[in-house]
Amino acid sequence: MVYELMQEELEQTLKDCVATCKSSSGVEGAKLRLAHYQLGRELVLRNVRLFDDSDIVVCFMRAALPFAMGIADAIDSTILFFNNNEDRKFFEKNDAFIRGKDVILVDSVINSGESMLSSYQKVKDSARSVKIMANVMCDKAKPKFLDKDVFVVRVSNNSFKGTKVKKQSGNVGPDTGDRLFKTLV
Numbered sequence: 001m002v003y004e005l006m007q008e009e010l011e012q013t014l015k016d017c018v019a020t021c022k023s024s025s026g027v028e029g030a031k032l033r034l035a036h037y038q039l040g041r042e043l044v045l046r047n048v049r050l051f052d053d054s055d056i057v058v059c060f061m062r063a064a065l066p067f068a069m070g071i072a073d074a075i076d077s078t079i080l081f082f083n084n085n086e087d088r089k090f091f092e093k094n095d096a097f098i099r100g101k102d103v104i105l106v107d108s109v110i111n112s113g114e115s116m117l118s119s120y121q122k123v124k125d126s127a128r129s130v131k132i133m134a135n136v137m138c139d140k141a142k143p144k145f146l147d148k149d150v151f152v153v154r155v156s157n158n159s160f161k162g163t164k165v166k167k168q169s170g171n172v173g174p175d176t177g178d179r180l181f182k183t184l185v
Contacts, residue, residue, distance in 0.1 A: 002137070002145055005043055006154040014042060018153060021135060028179040033066040036108065036180065039135060039153045040070025047151060050131070051075045055102045058082050058123075060115070063108035063177035067135050071106055084115055091122040103127040108176045110134045110152070113141035120148065 006018065020027045020035040027035075044051050057079040059068035065081075072079040080097060082090050091098065103123055110116050116132060124130050131149040139157050178184045 001148075002142055002150045002152065002155070003047065004152055004155055005039070005046065008046070014039070017042075021153070023158070023174050023176075023179070028184065029182045032180055036066035036135060037070035037073075040067040040106075040133070041074045042070075043133060043151050043153060044071050044074040048075075050149075051077075051104070052102075053077050055104050055131075056080060056097055056127075057104045057106055058119070060084065060105070060107040060119075063175075063180060064106045064134075066180060067108055067133075068106040071104065071133060077104075082119070084119070091119070091126070095126055098123055099126045100128050102129045102131070104131045104133055106133045108135050108180075110137040110141050110145075112138070113144045117144060 005014075010018075017035040017038050019025060020032060021039065051074075053076045055075060055077045057068055057072040057077050059065055059072075059079055059081050061081050061083045068079060071077075078097060080090075080094055084090075087093070105116060105119055105123070107116055110132075116134075120130055120132065129149070131151065132145065133151045135153045137145070137150070137152045137155050139155050142155055174184060
């Protein structure tokens with residue numbers, strides 16, 4: 001099941017947050033981080049019966065940081081910081097936190113879905129349950145997740161490799177982490 005926040009009637013403040021988060025907005029830095037935070041928080045609050053403070057939030061660094069903080073703050077949960085590029089044994093090292101708990105895997109963008117699915121496979125046998133949350137999911141990845149509990153702000157038909165560019169051109173666009181932390185050149 002993929003729950004999409006944008007399928008609901010949203011107040012203007014949330015519509016503005018969604019517009020701010022789009023790559024085409026050109027927004028970066030604090031305003032973008034705040035929009036990610038607010039959307040993460042709202043995504044949980046709209047589904048609050050499914051989450052509580054015993055959940056373990058696993059934040060995919062670095063782009064998911066503001067979004068994951070909004071999620072974790074909404075339910076006052078434990079948050080772990082995962083860097084897939086640097087820590088291949090993350091789930092083994094954090095088994096004491098994860099075993100028997102409800103785990104929320106959080107990324108900013110699910111593009112192909114491969115890194116999220118890999119992480120899901122690593123945690124599913126230890127966790128009591130696994131939920132996946134993202135700000136954006138590429139529509140091409142959505143079919144891979146229909147049998148999982150997924151909560152996203154929106155599904156997009158855009159799919160591009162994030163790089164250090166300010167504007168999208170073809171299959172290349174601005175990296176979400178670089179936009180969030182103002183490291184575009």
